[in-house]
Amino acid sequence: MQAVKRILVVIDPSQTEQVALKRASLIASFIESELHLLVCENREDYTPLLQELADQMKAAGITCGFSQSWHNGLTETINRTVVREGCGLVVKQHLPDSALRKALLTPEDWKLLRYCPAPVLMVKNSESWIKGNVLAAIDLGNHDDQHHVLHDTIVSHAAEISEMIDGALHLISAHPAPMLSSADPTFQLRETIACSYQDASAEYLNKYAITQDRLHIDEGPADTLIPFVANKIGASVTVIGTVGRKGIAGALIGNTAEVVLDQLNTDVLVLKPDDTLDHLESLLEK
Structure with a gap:
């Protein structure tokens, strides 16, 4: 996260409290990055609001720019601005859709998680992060190189946030139910599966001083x-x-992040491997 030089903050003019900006300013102060505020709208001019918010950030010692634009939808507008402004992180407030709307249409935040060429922090509430718990979710059952790099990225980002807020870092991994028919004896018994995942977690426990509890x-x-x-x-x-x-569809996120987005009471930071981010950015440049 220290490599992020500019953070894109999606401003929702309909909200009286800009919780995404609150989160982004905390991160920007810690990693010394700039902010760029964006309103995705073409029906009304929100320059006065953006100027007011930018002035507040500048008064707090944070370099801040802003823009207002619209390109065929919210997700495309955000993604194009990420590329144009060179942003390494997107921060957006998440407002859950109704069950009926989700059944009929793909939620806009799901599209953003799938197609954004930068990590996305979905802000769920305005509660303080300070001295809170940070949960890093990884799949210790996947040992290929791409997953390993992604796991390292997830845990390192979580550790940075934990340090930033003087909080506690937790690690979670779900494992499958045992299958007697499995060709691998490890996955035939619940105890051996748990031991395998415990062994795989050791490098993160040691590196980041994560206790068993x-x-x-x-x-x-x-x-x-x-x-x-x-x-x-x-x-x-x-x-x-x-x-x-x-x-053909570009990079598609596994549905775990999409499903848990509305079930979690926490803010959610979603990361992708570098090759996926590069692929998404190349699609936008075509």
């Missing part, structure tokens, strides 16, 4: 276990990742 390894689907543990420990932010698939 802050390690959460359990059986079950990740999209159920992650919200359960996050709510149990009262996490302030959950950090999750996805390995994208390249193809």
Whole structure:
């Protein structure tokens, strides 16, 4: 996160409290980055609001620019601004859609998580992060190089946030139920699966001084276990990742982050591998 030089903050003029800006200013102060405020709108001029918010940031010692634009939808507007302004992080308030709307249309925030060429922090509430718990969600059962790099990125970002807020870092990984028919003896018994995941977690426990009481390894689907543990420990932010698939539709996020987005009471930081981010940026440049 220290490499982020500019943060894009999506401003929602309909909201009286700009909680995304509150989060972004905290991060910008810690990593000494700039902010760029964006209103995605073409029906009304919000320059006075943007100028007021930018002046507040400048008074707090944060370099801040702003713009207002619209390109065929919210997600495309944000993505084009990310590329144009060279932003390394997007911060946006998440307002959940109704069940009916989600059944009929893909939620706009899901599209942003799928196609944004930068990490995305979805802000769920205005509660303080200070001295809170940070939950890093990884899949210790995947050992390929791409997953390993993504796991390192997730835990390192979570550790940076934990340091920033003087909080506690927690690690979670869900494992599958045992299968007697599995060709790998490790996955035939619940105890051996748990031991395997425990062994795989050792490098992160040692590197980031994570104690056993802050390690959460359990059986079950990740999209159920992650919200359960996050709510149990009262996490302030959950950090999750996805390995994208390249193809006609671009990079598609695994649905875990999308499903947990509305189930979590915490803010959610979603990360992608560098090659996926590069692919998404190249699509925007075509």
